[in-house]
Amino acid sequence: MDGSGERSLPEPDSQGSAAGDDIEIVVNVGGVRQVLYGDLLSQYPETRLAELINCLAGGYDTIFSLCDDYDPGKREFYFDRDPDAFKCVIEVYYFGEVHMKKGICPICFKNEMDFWKVDLKFLDDCCKSHLSEKREELEEIARRVQLILDDLGVDAAEGRWRRCQKCVWKFLEKPESSCPARVVAVLSFLLILVSSVVMCMGTIPELQVLDAEGNRVEHPTLENVETACIGWFTLEYLLRLFSSPNKLHFALSFMNIVDVLAILPFYVSLTLTHLGARMMELTNVQQAVQALRIMRIARIFKLARHSSGLQTLTYALKRSFKELGLLLMYLAVGIFVFSALGYTMEQSHPETLFKSIPQSFWWAIITMTTVGYGDIYPKTTLGKLNAAISFLCGVIAIALPIHPIINNFVRYYNKQRVLETAAKHELELMELNSSSGGEGKTGGSRSDLDNLPPEPVGKEAPSCSSRLKLSHSDTFIPLLTEEKHHRTRLQSCK
Numbered sequence: 001m002d003g004s005g006e007r008s009l010p011e012p013d014s015q016g017s018a019a020g021d022d023i024e025i026v027v028n029v030g031g032v033r034q035v036l037y038g039d040l041l042s043q044y045p046e047t048r049l050a051e052l053i054n055c056l057a058g059g060y061d062t063i064f065s066l067c068d069d070y071d072p073g074k075r076e077f078y079f080d081r082d083p084d085a086f087k088c089v090i091e092v093y094y095f096g097e098v099h100m101k102k103g104i105c106p107i108c109f110k111n112e113m114d115f116w117k118v119d120l121k122f123l124d125d126c127c128k129s130h131l132s133e134k135r136e137e138l139e140e141i142a143r144r145v146q147l148i149l150d151d152l153g154v155d156a157a158e159g160r161w162r163r164c165q166k167c168v169w170k171f172l173e174k175p176e177s178s179c180p181a182r183v184v185a186v187l188s189f190l191l192i193l194v195s196s197v198v199m200c201m202g203t204i205p206e207l208q209v210l211d212a213e214g215n216r217v218e219h220p221t222l223e224n225v226e227t228a229c230i231g232w233f234t235l236e237y238l239l240r241l242f243s244s245p246n247k248l249h250f251a252l253s254f255m256n257i258v259d260v261l262a263i264l265p266f267y268v269s270l271t272l273t274h275l276g277a278r279m280m281e282l283t284n285v286q287q288a289v290q291a292l293r294i295m296r297i298a299r300i301f302k303l304a305r306h307s308s309g310l311q312t313l314t315y316a317l318k319r320s321f322k323e324l325g326l327l328l329m330y331l332a333v334g335i336f337v338f339s340a341l342g343y344t345m346e347q348s349h350p351e352t353l354f355k356s357i358p359q360s361f362w363w364a365i366i367t368m369t370t371v372g373y374g375d376i377y378p379k380t381t382l383g384k385l386n387a388a389i390s391f392l393c394g395v396i397a398i399a400l401p402i403h404p405i406i407n408n409f410v411r412y413y414n415k416q417r418v419l420e421t422a423a424k425h426e427l428e429l430m431e432l433n434s435s436s437g438g439e440g441k442t443g444g445s446r447s448d449l450d451n452l453p454p455e456p457v458g459k460e461a462p463s464c465s466s467r468l469k470l471s472h473s474d475t476f477i478p479l480l481t482e483e484k485h486h487r488t489r490l491q492s493c494k
Helices: 012-017 057-066 082-091 091-095 106-115 125-152 160-173 177-201 221-242 247-253 254-279 282-306 310-318 321-346 357-368 382-399 403-439 448-449 464-470
Strands: 024-029 034-035 069-071 076-079
Touching: 012 091, 024 382, 034 082, 057 069, 082 091, 082 106, 106 125, 125 403, 160 177, 177 282, 221 247, 221 254, 247 254, 254 282, 254 464, 310 321, 310 403, 321 357, 321 382, 321 403, 357 382
Parallel strands: 024 076
Antiparallel strands: 024 034, 069 076
């Protein structure tokens, strides 16, 4: 120590300075001591560990810009980081790639790689897919939180028209927002069921009446009920379109297209009934109206809007195209093989029902799917044996891809529940942060989310993503002083 009171660093060996390959670097990461060699670290000079080789010549400022603490006596560098993640990161020096250990949060592991200045290109492909999946989950959580915050917040600068649109949209699209909104959602659900039942009952001959030409038509009472249901569906669709934040996205949404297909046939058939007779023959008008009535079955798909189970099933089938394609391929091969065999084996019987191979396709389909209508069946011994083998193979072919489809359904359903819980957890953390940040506040309410402290002039207002980042850890333990703010403990990821 010189007269100025500053500590002096031990000088590295001249030979070690000239050839950094012989230097031993001792690092202590989270209490785990590790000895590394310069020739190993110098393979990747851009990394933090490689920068430790020549950092002693730069003094304490250089040292503490790279590590959390340093012991001159032991020449040991201390890092307050996750030791399990560090064991995975140093694999890049030995194997040229990094594998993420099971049980480590992918987002935290990425932060560890960024700290040690190891590029993500060294991360193995299997681990990259896991990281991408976790990023998508966090983006989904942030999106849900943003939607909730938009519902909670009221911008005073918005006009009355815009506020009215928001209220209508929230009332129709978010049944959980209020009790009246929940009642309207239940009413809409019941009207969908009623309209579907009325459509079916209208085809019962005992409930039909004769018109002026003697043709059977639906009972007037059933028509009135259907008209009332269509009027409700039309009003609901127009209100949702009117209050939608993005009209184009709303109109092109799949479920909204289903809504249009559910109500459009009623108005088209009504127009053809009153105006079409003047432009075309009455028979053609009746055929067109009958064809449009069949399109009313599209209204049953409106149930998916009010059922999370149907939405989950749709997503599971969408994610299972590969398995469904495999199932169809199995069945197609089996149908072709067993129909050809059945046709060949049944040709010796004088009363054979297998007139051709294409006709035998129908027999193979109903046999492999274990339906068996009985309209076509084998009569020879070899034909019956072929039928037995075909339905056994059909059962196996159908059962094989079912398990992955069920797994996709369960995985997506559980994931949605976890994301919903995580979004609520983030909101609670944001509420705690906002309440603790205020002066003299010991508690907070959900309304405090809109009263966050303003940023100083010249700084951008904190966005939702930045708030999420601040609230992403359960606990923050300030081990070091504010002057050395770069030393932080690895945050845990919920």
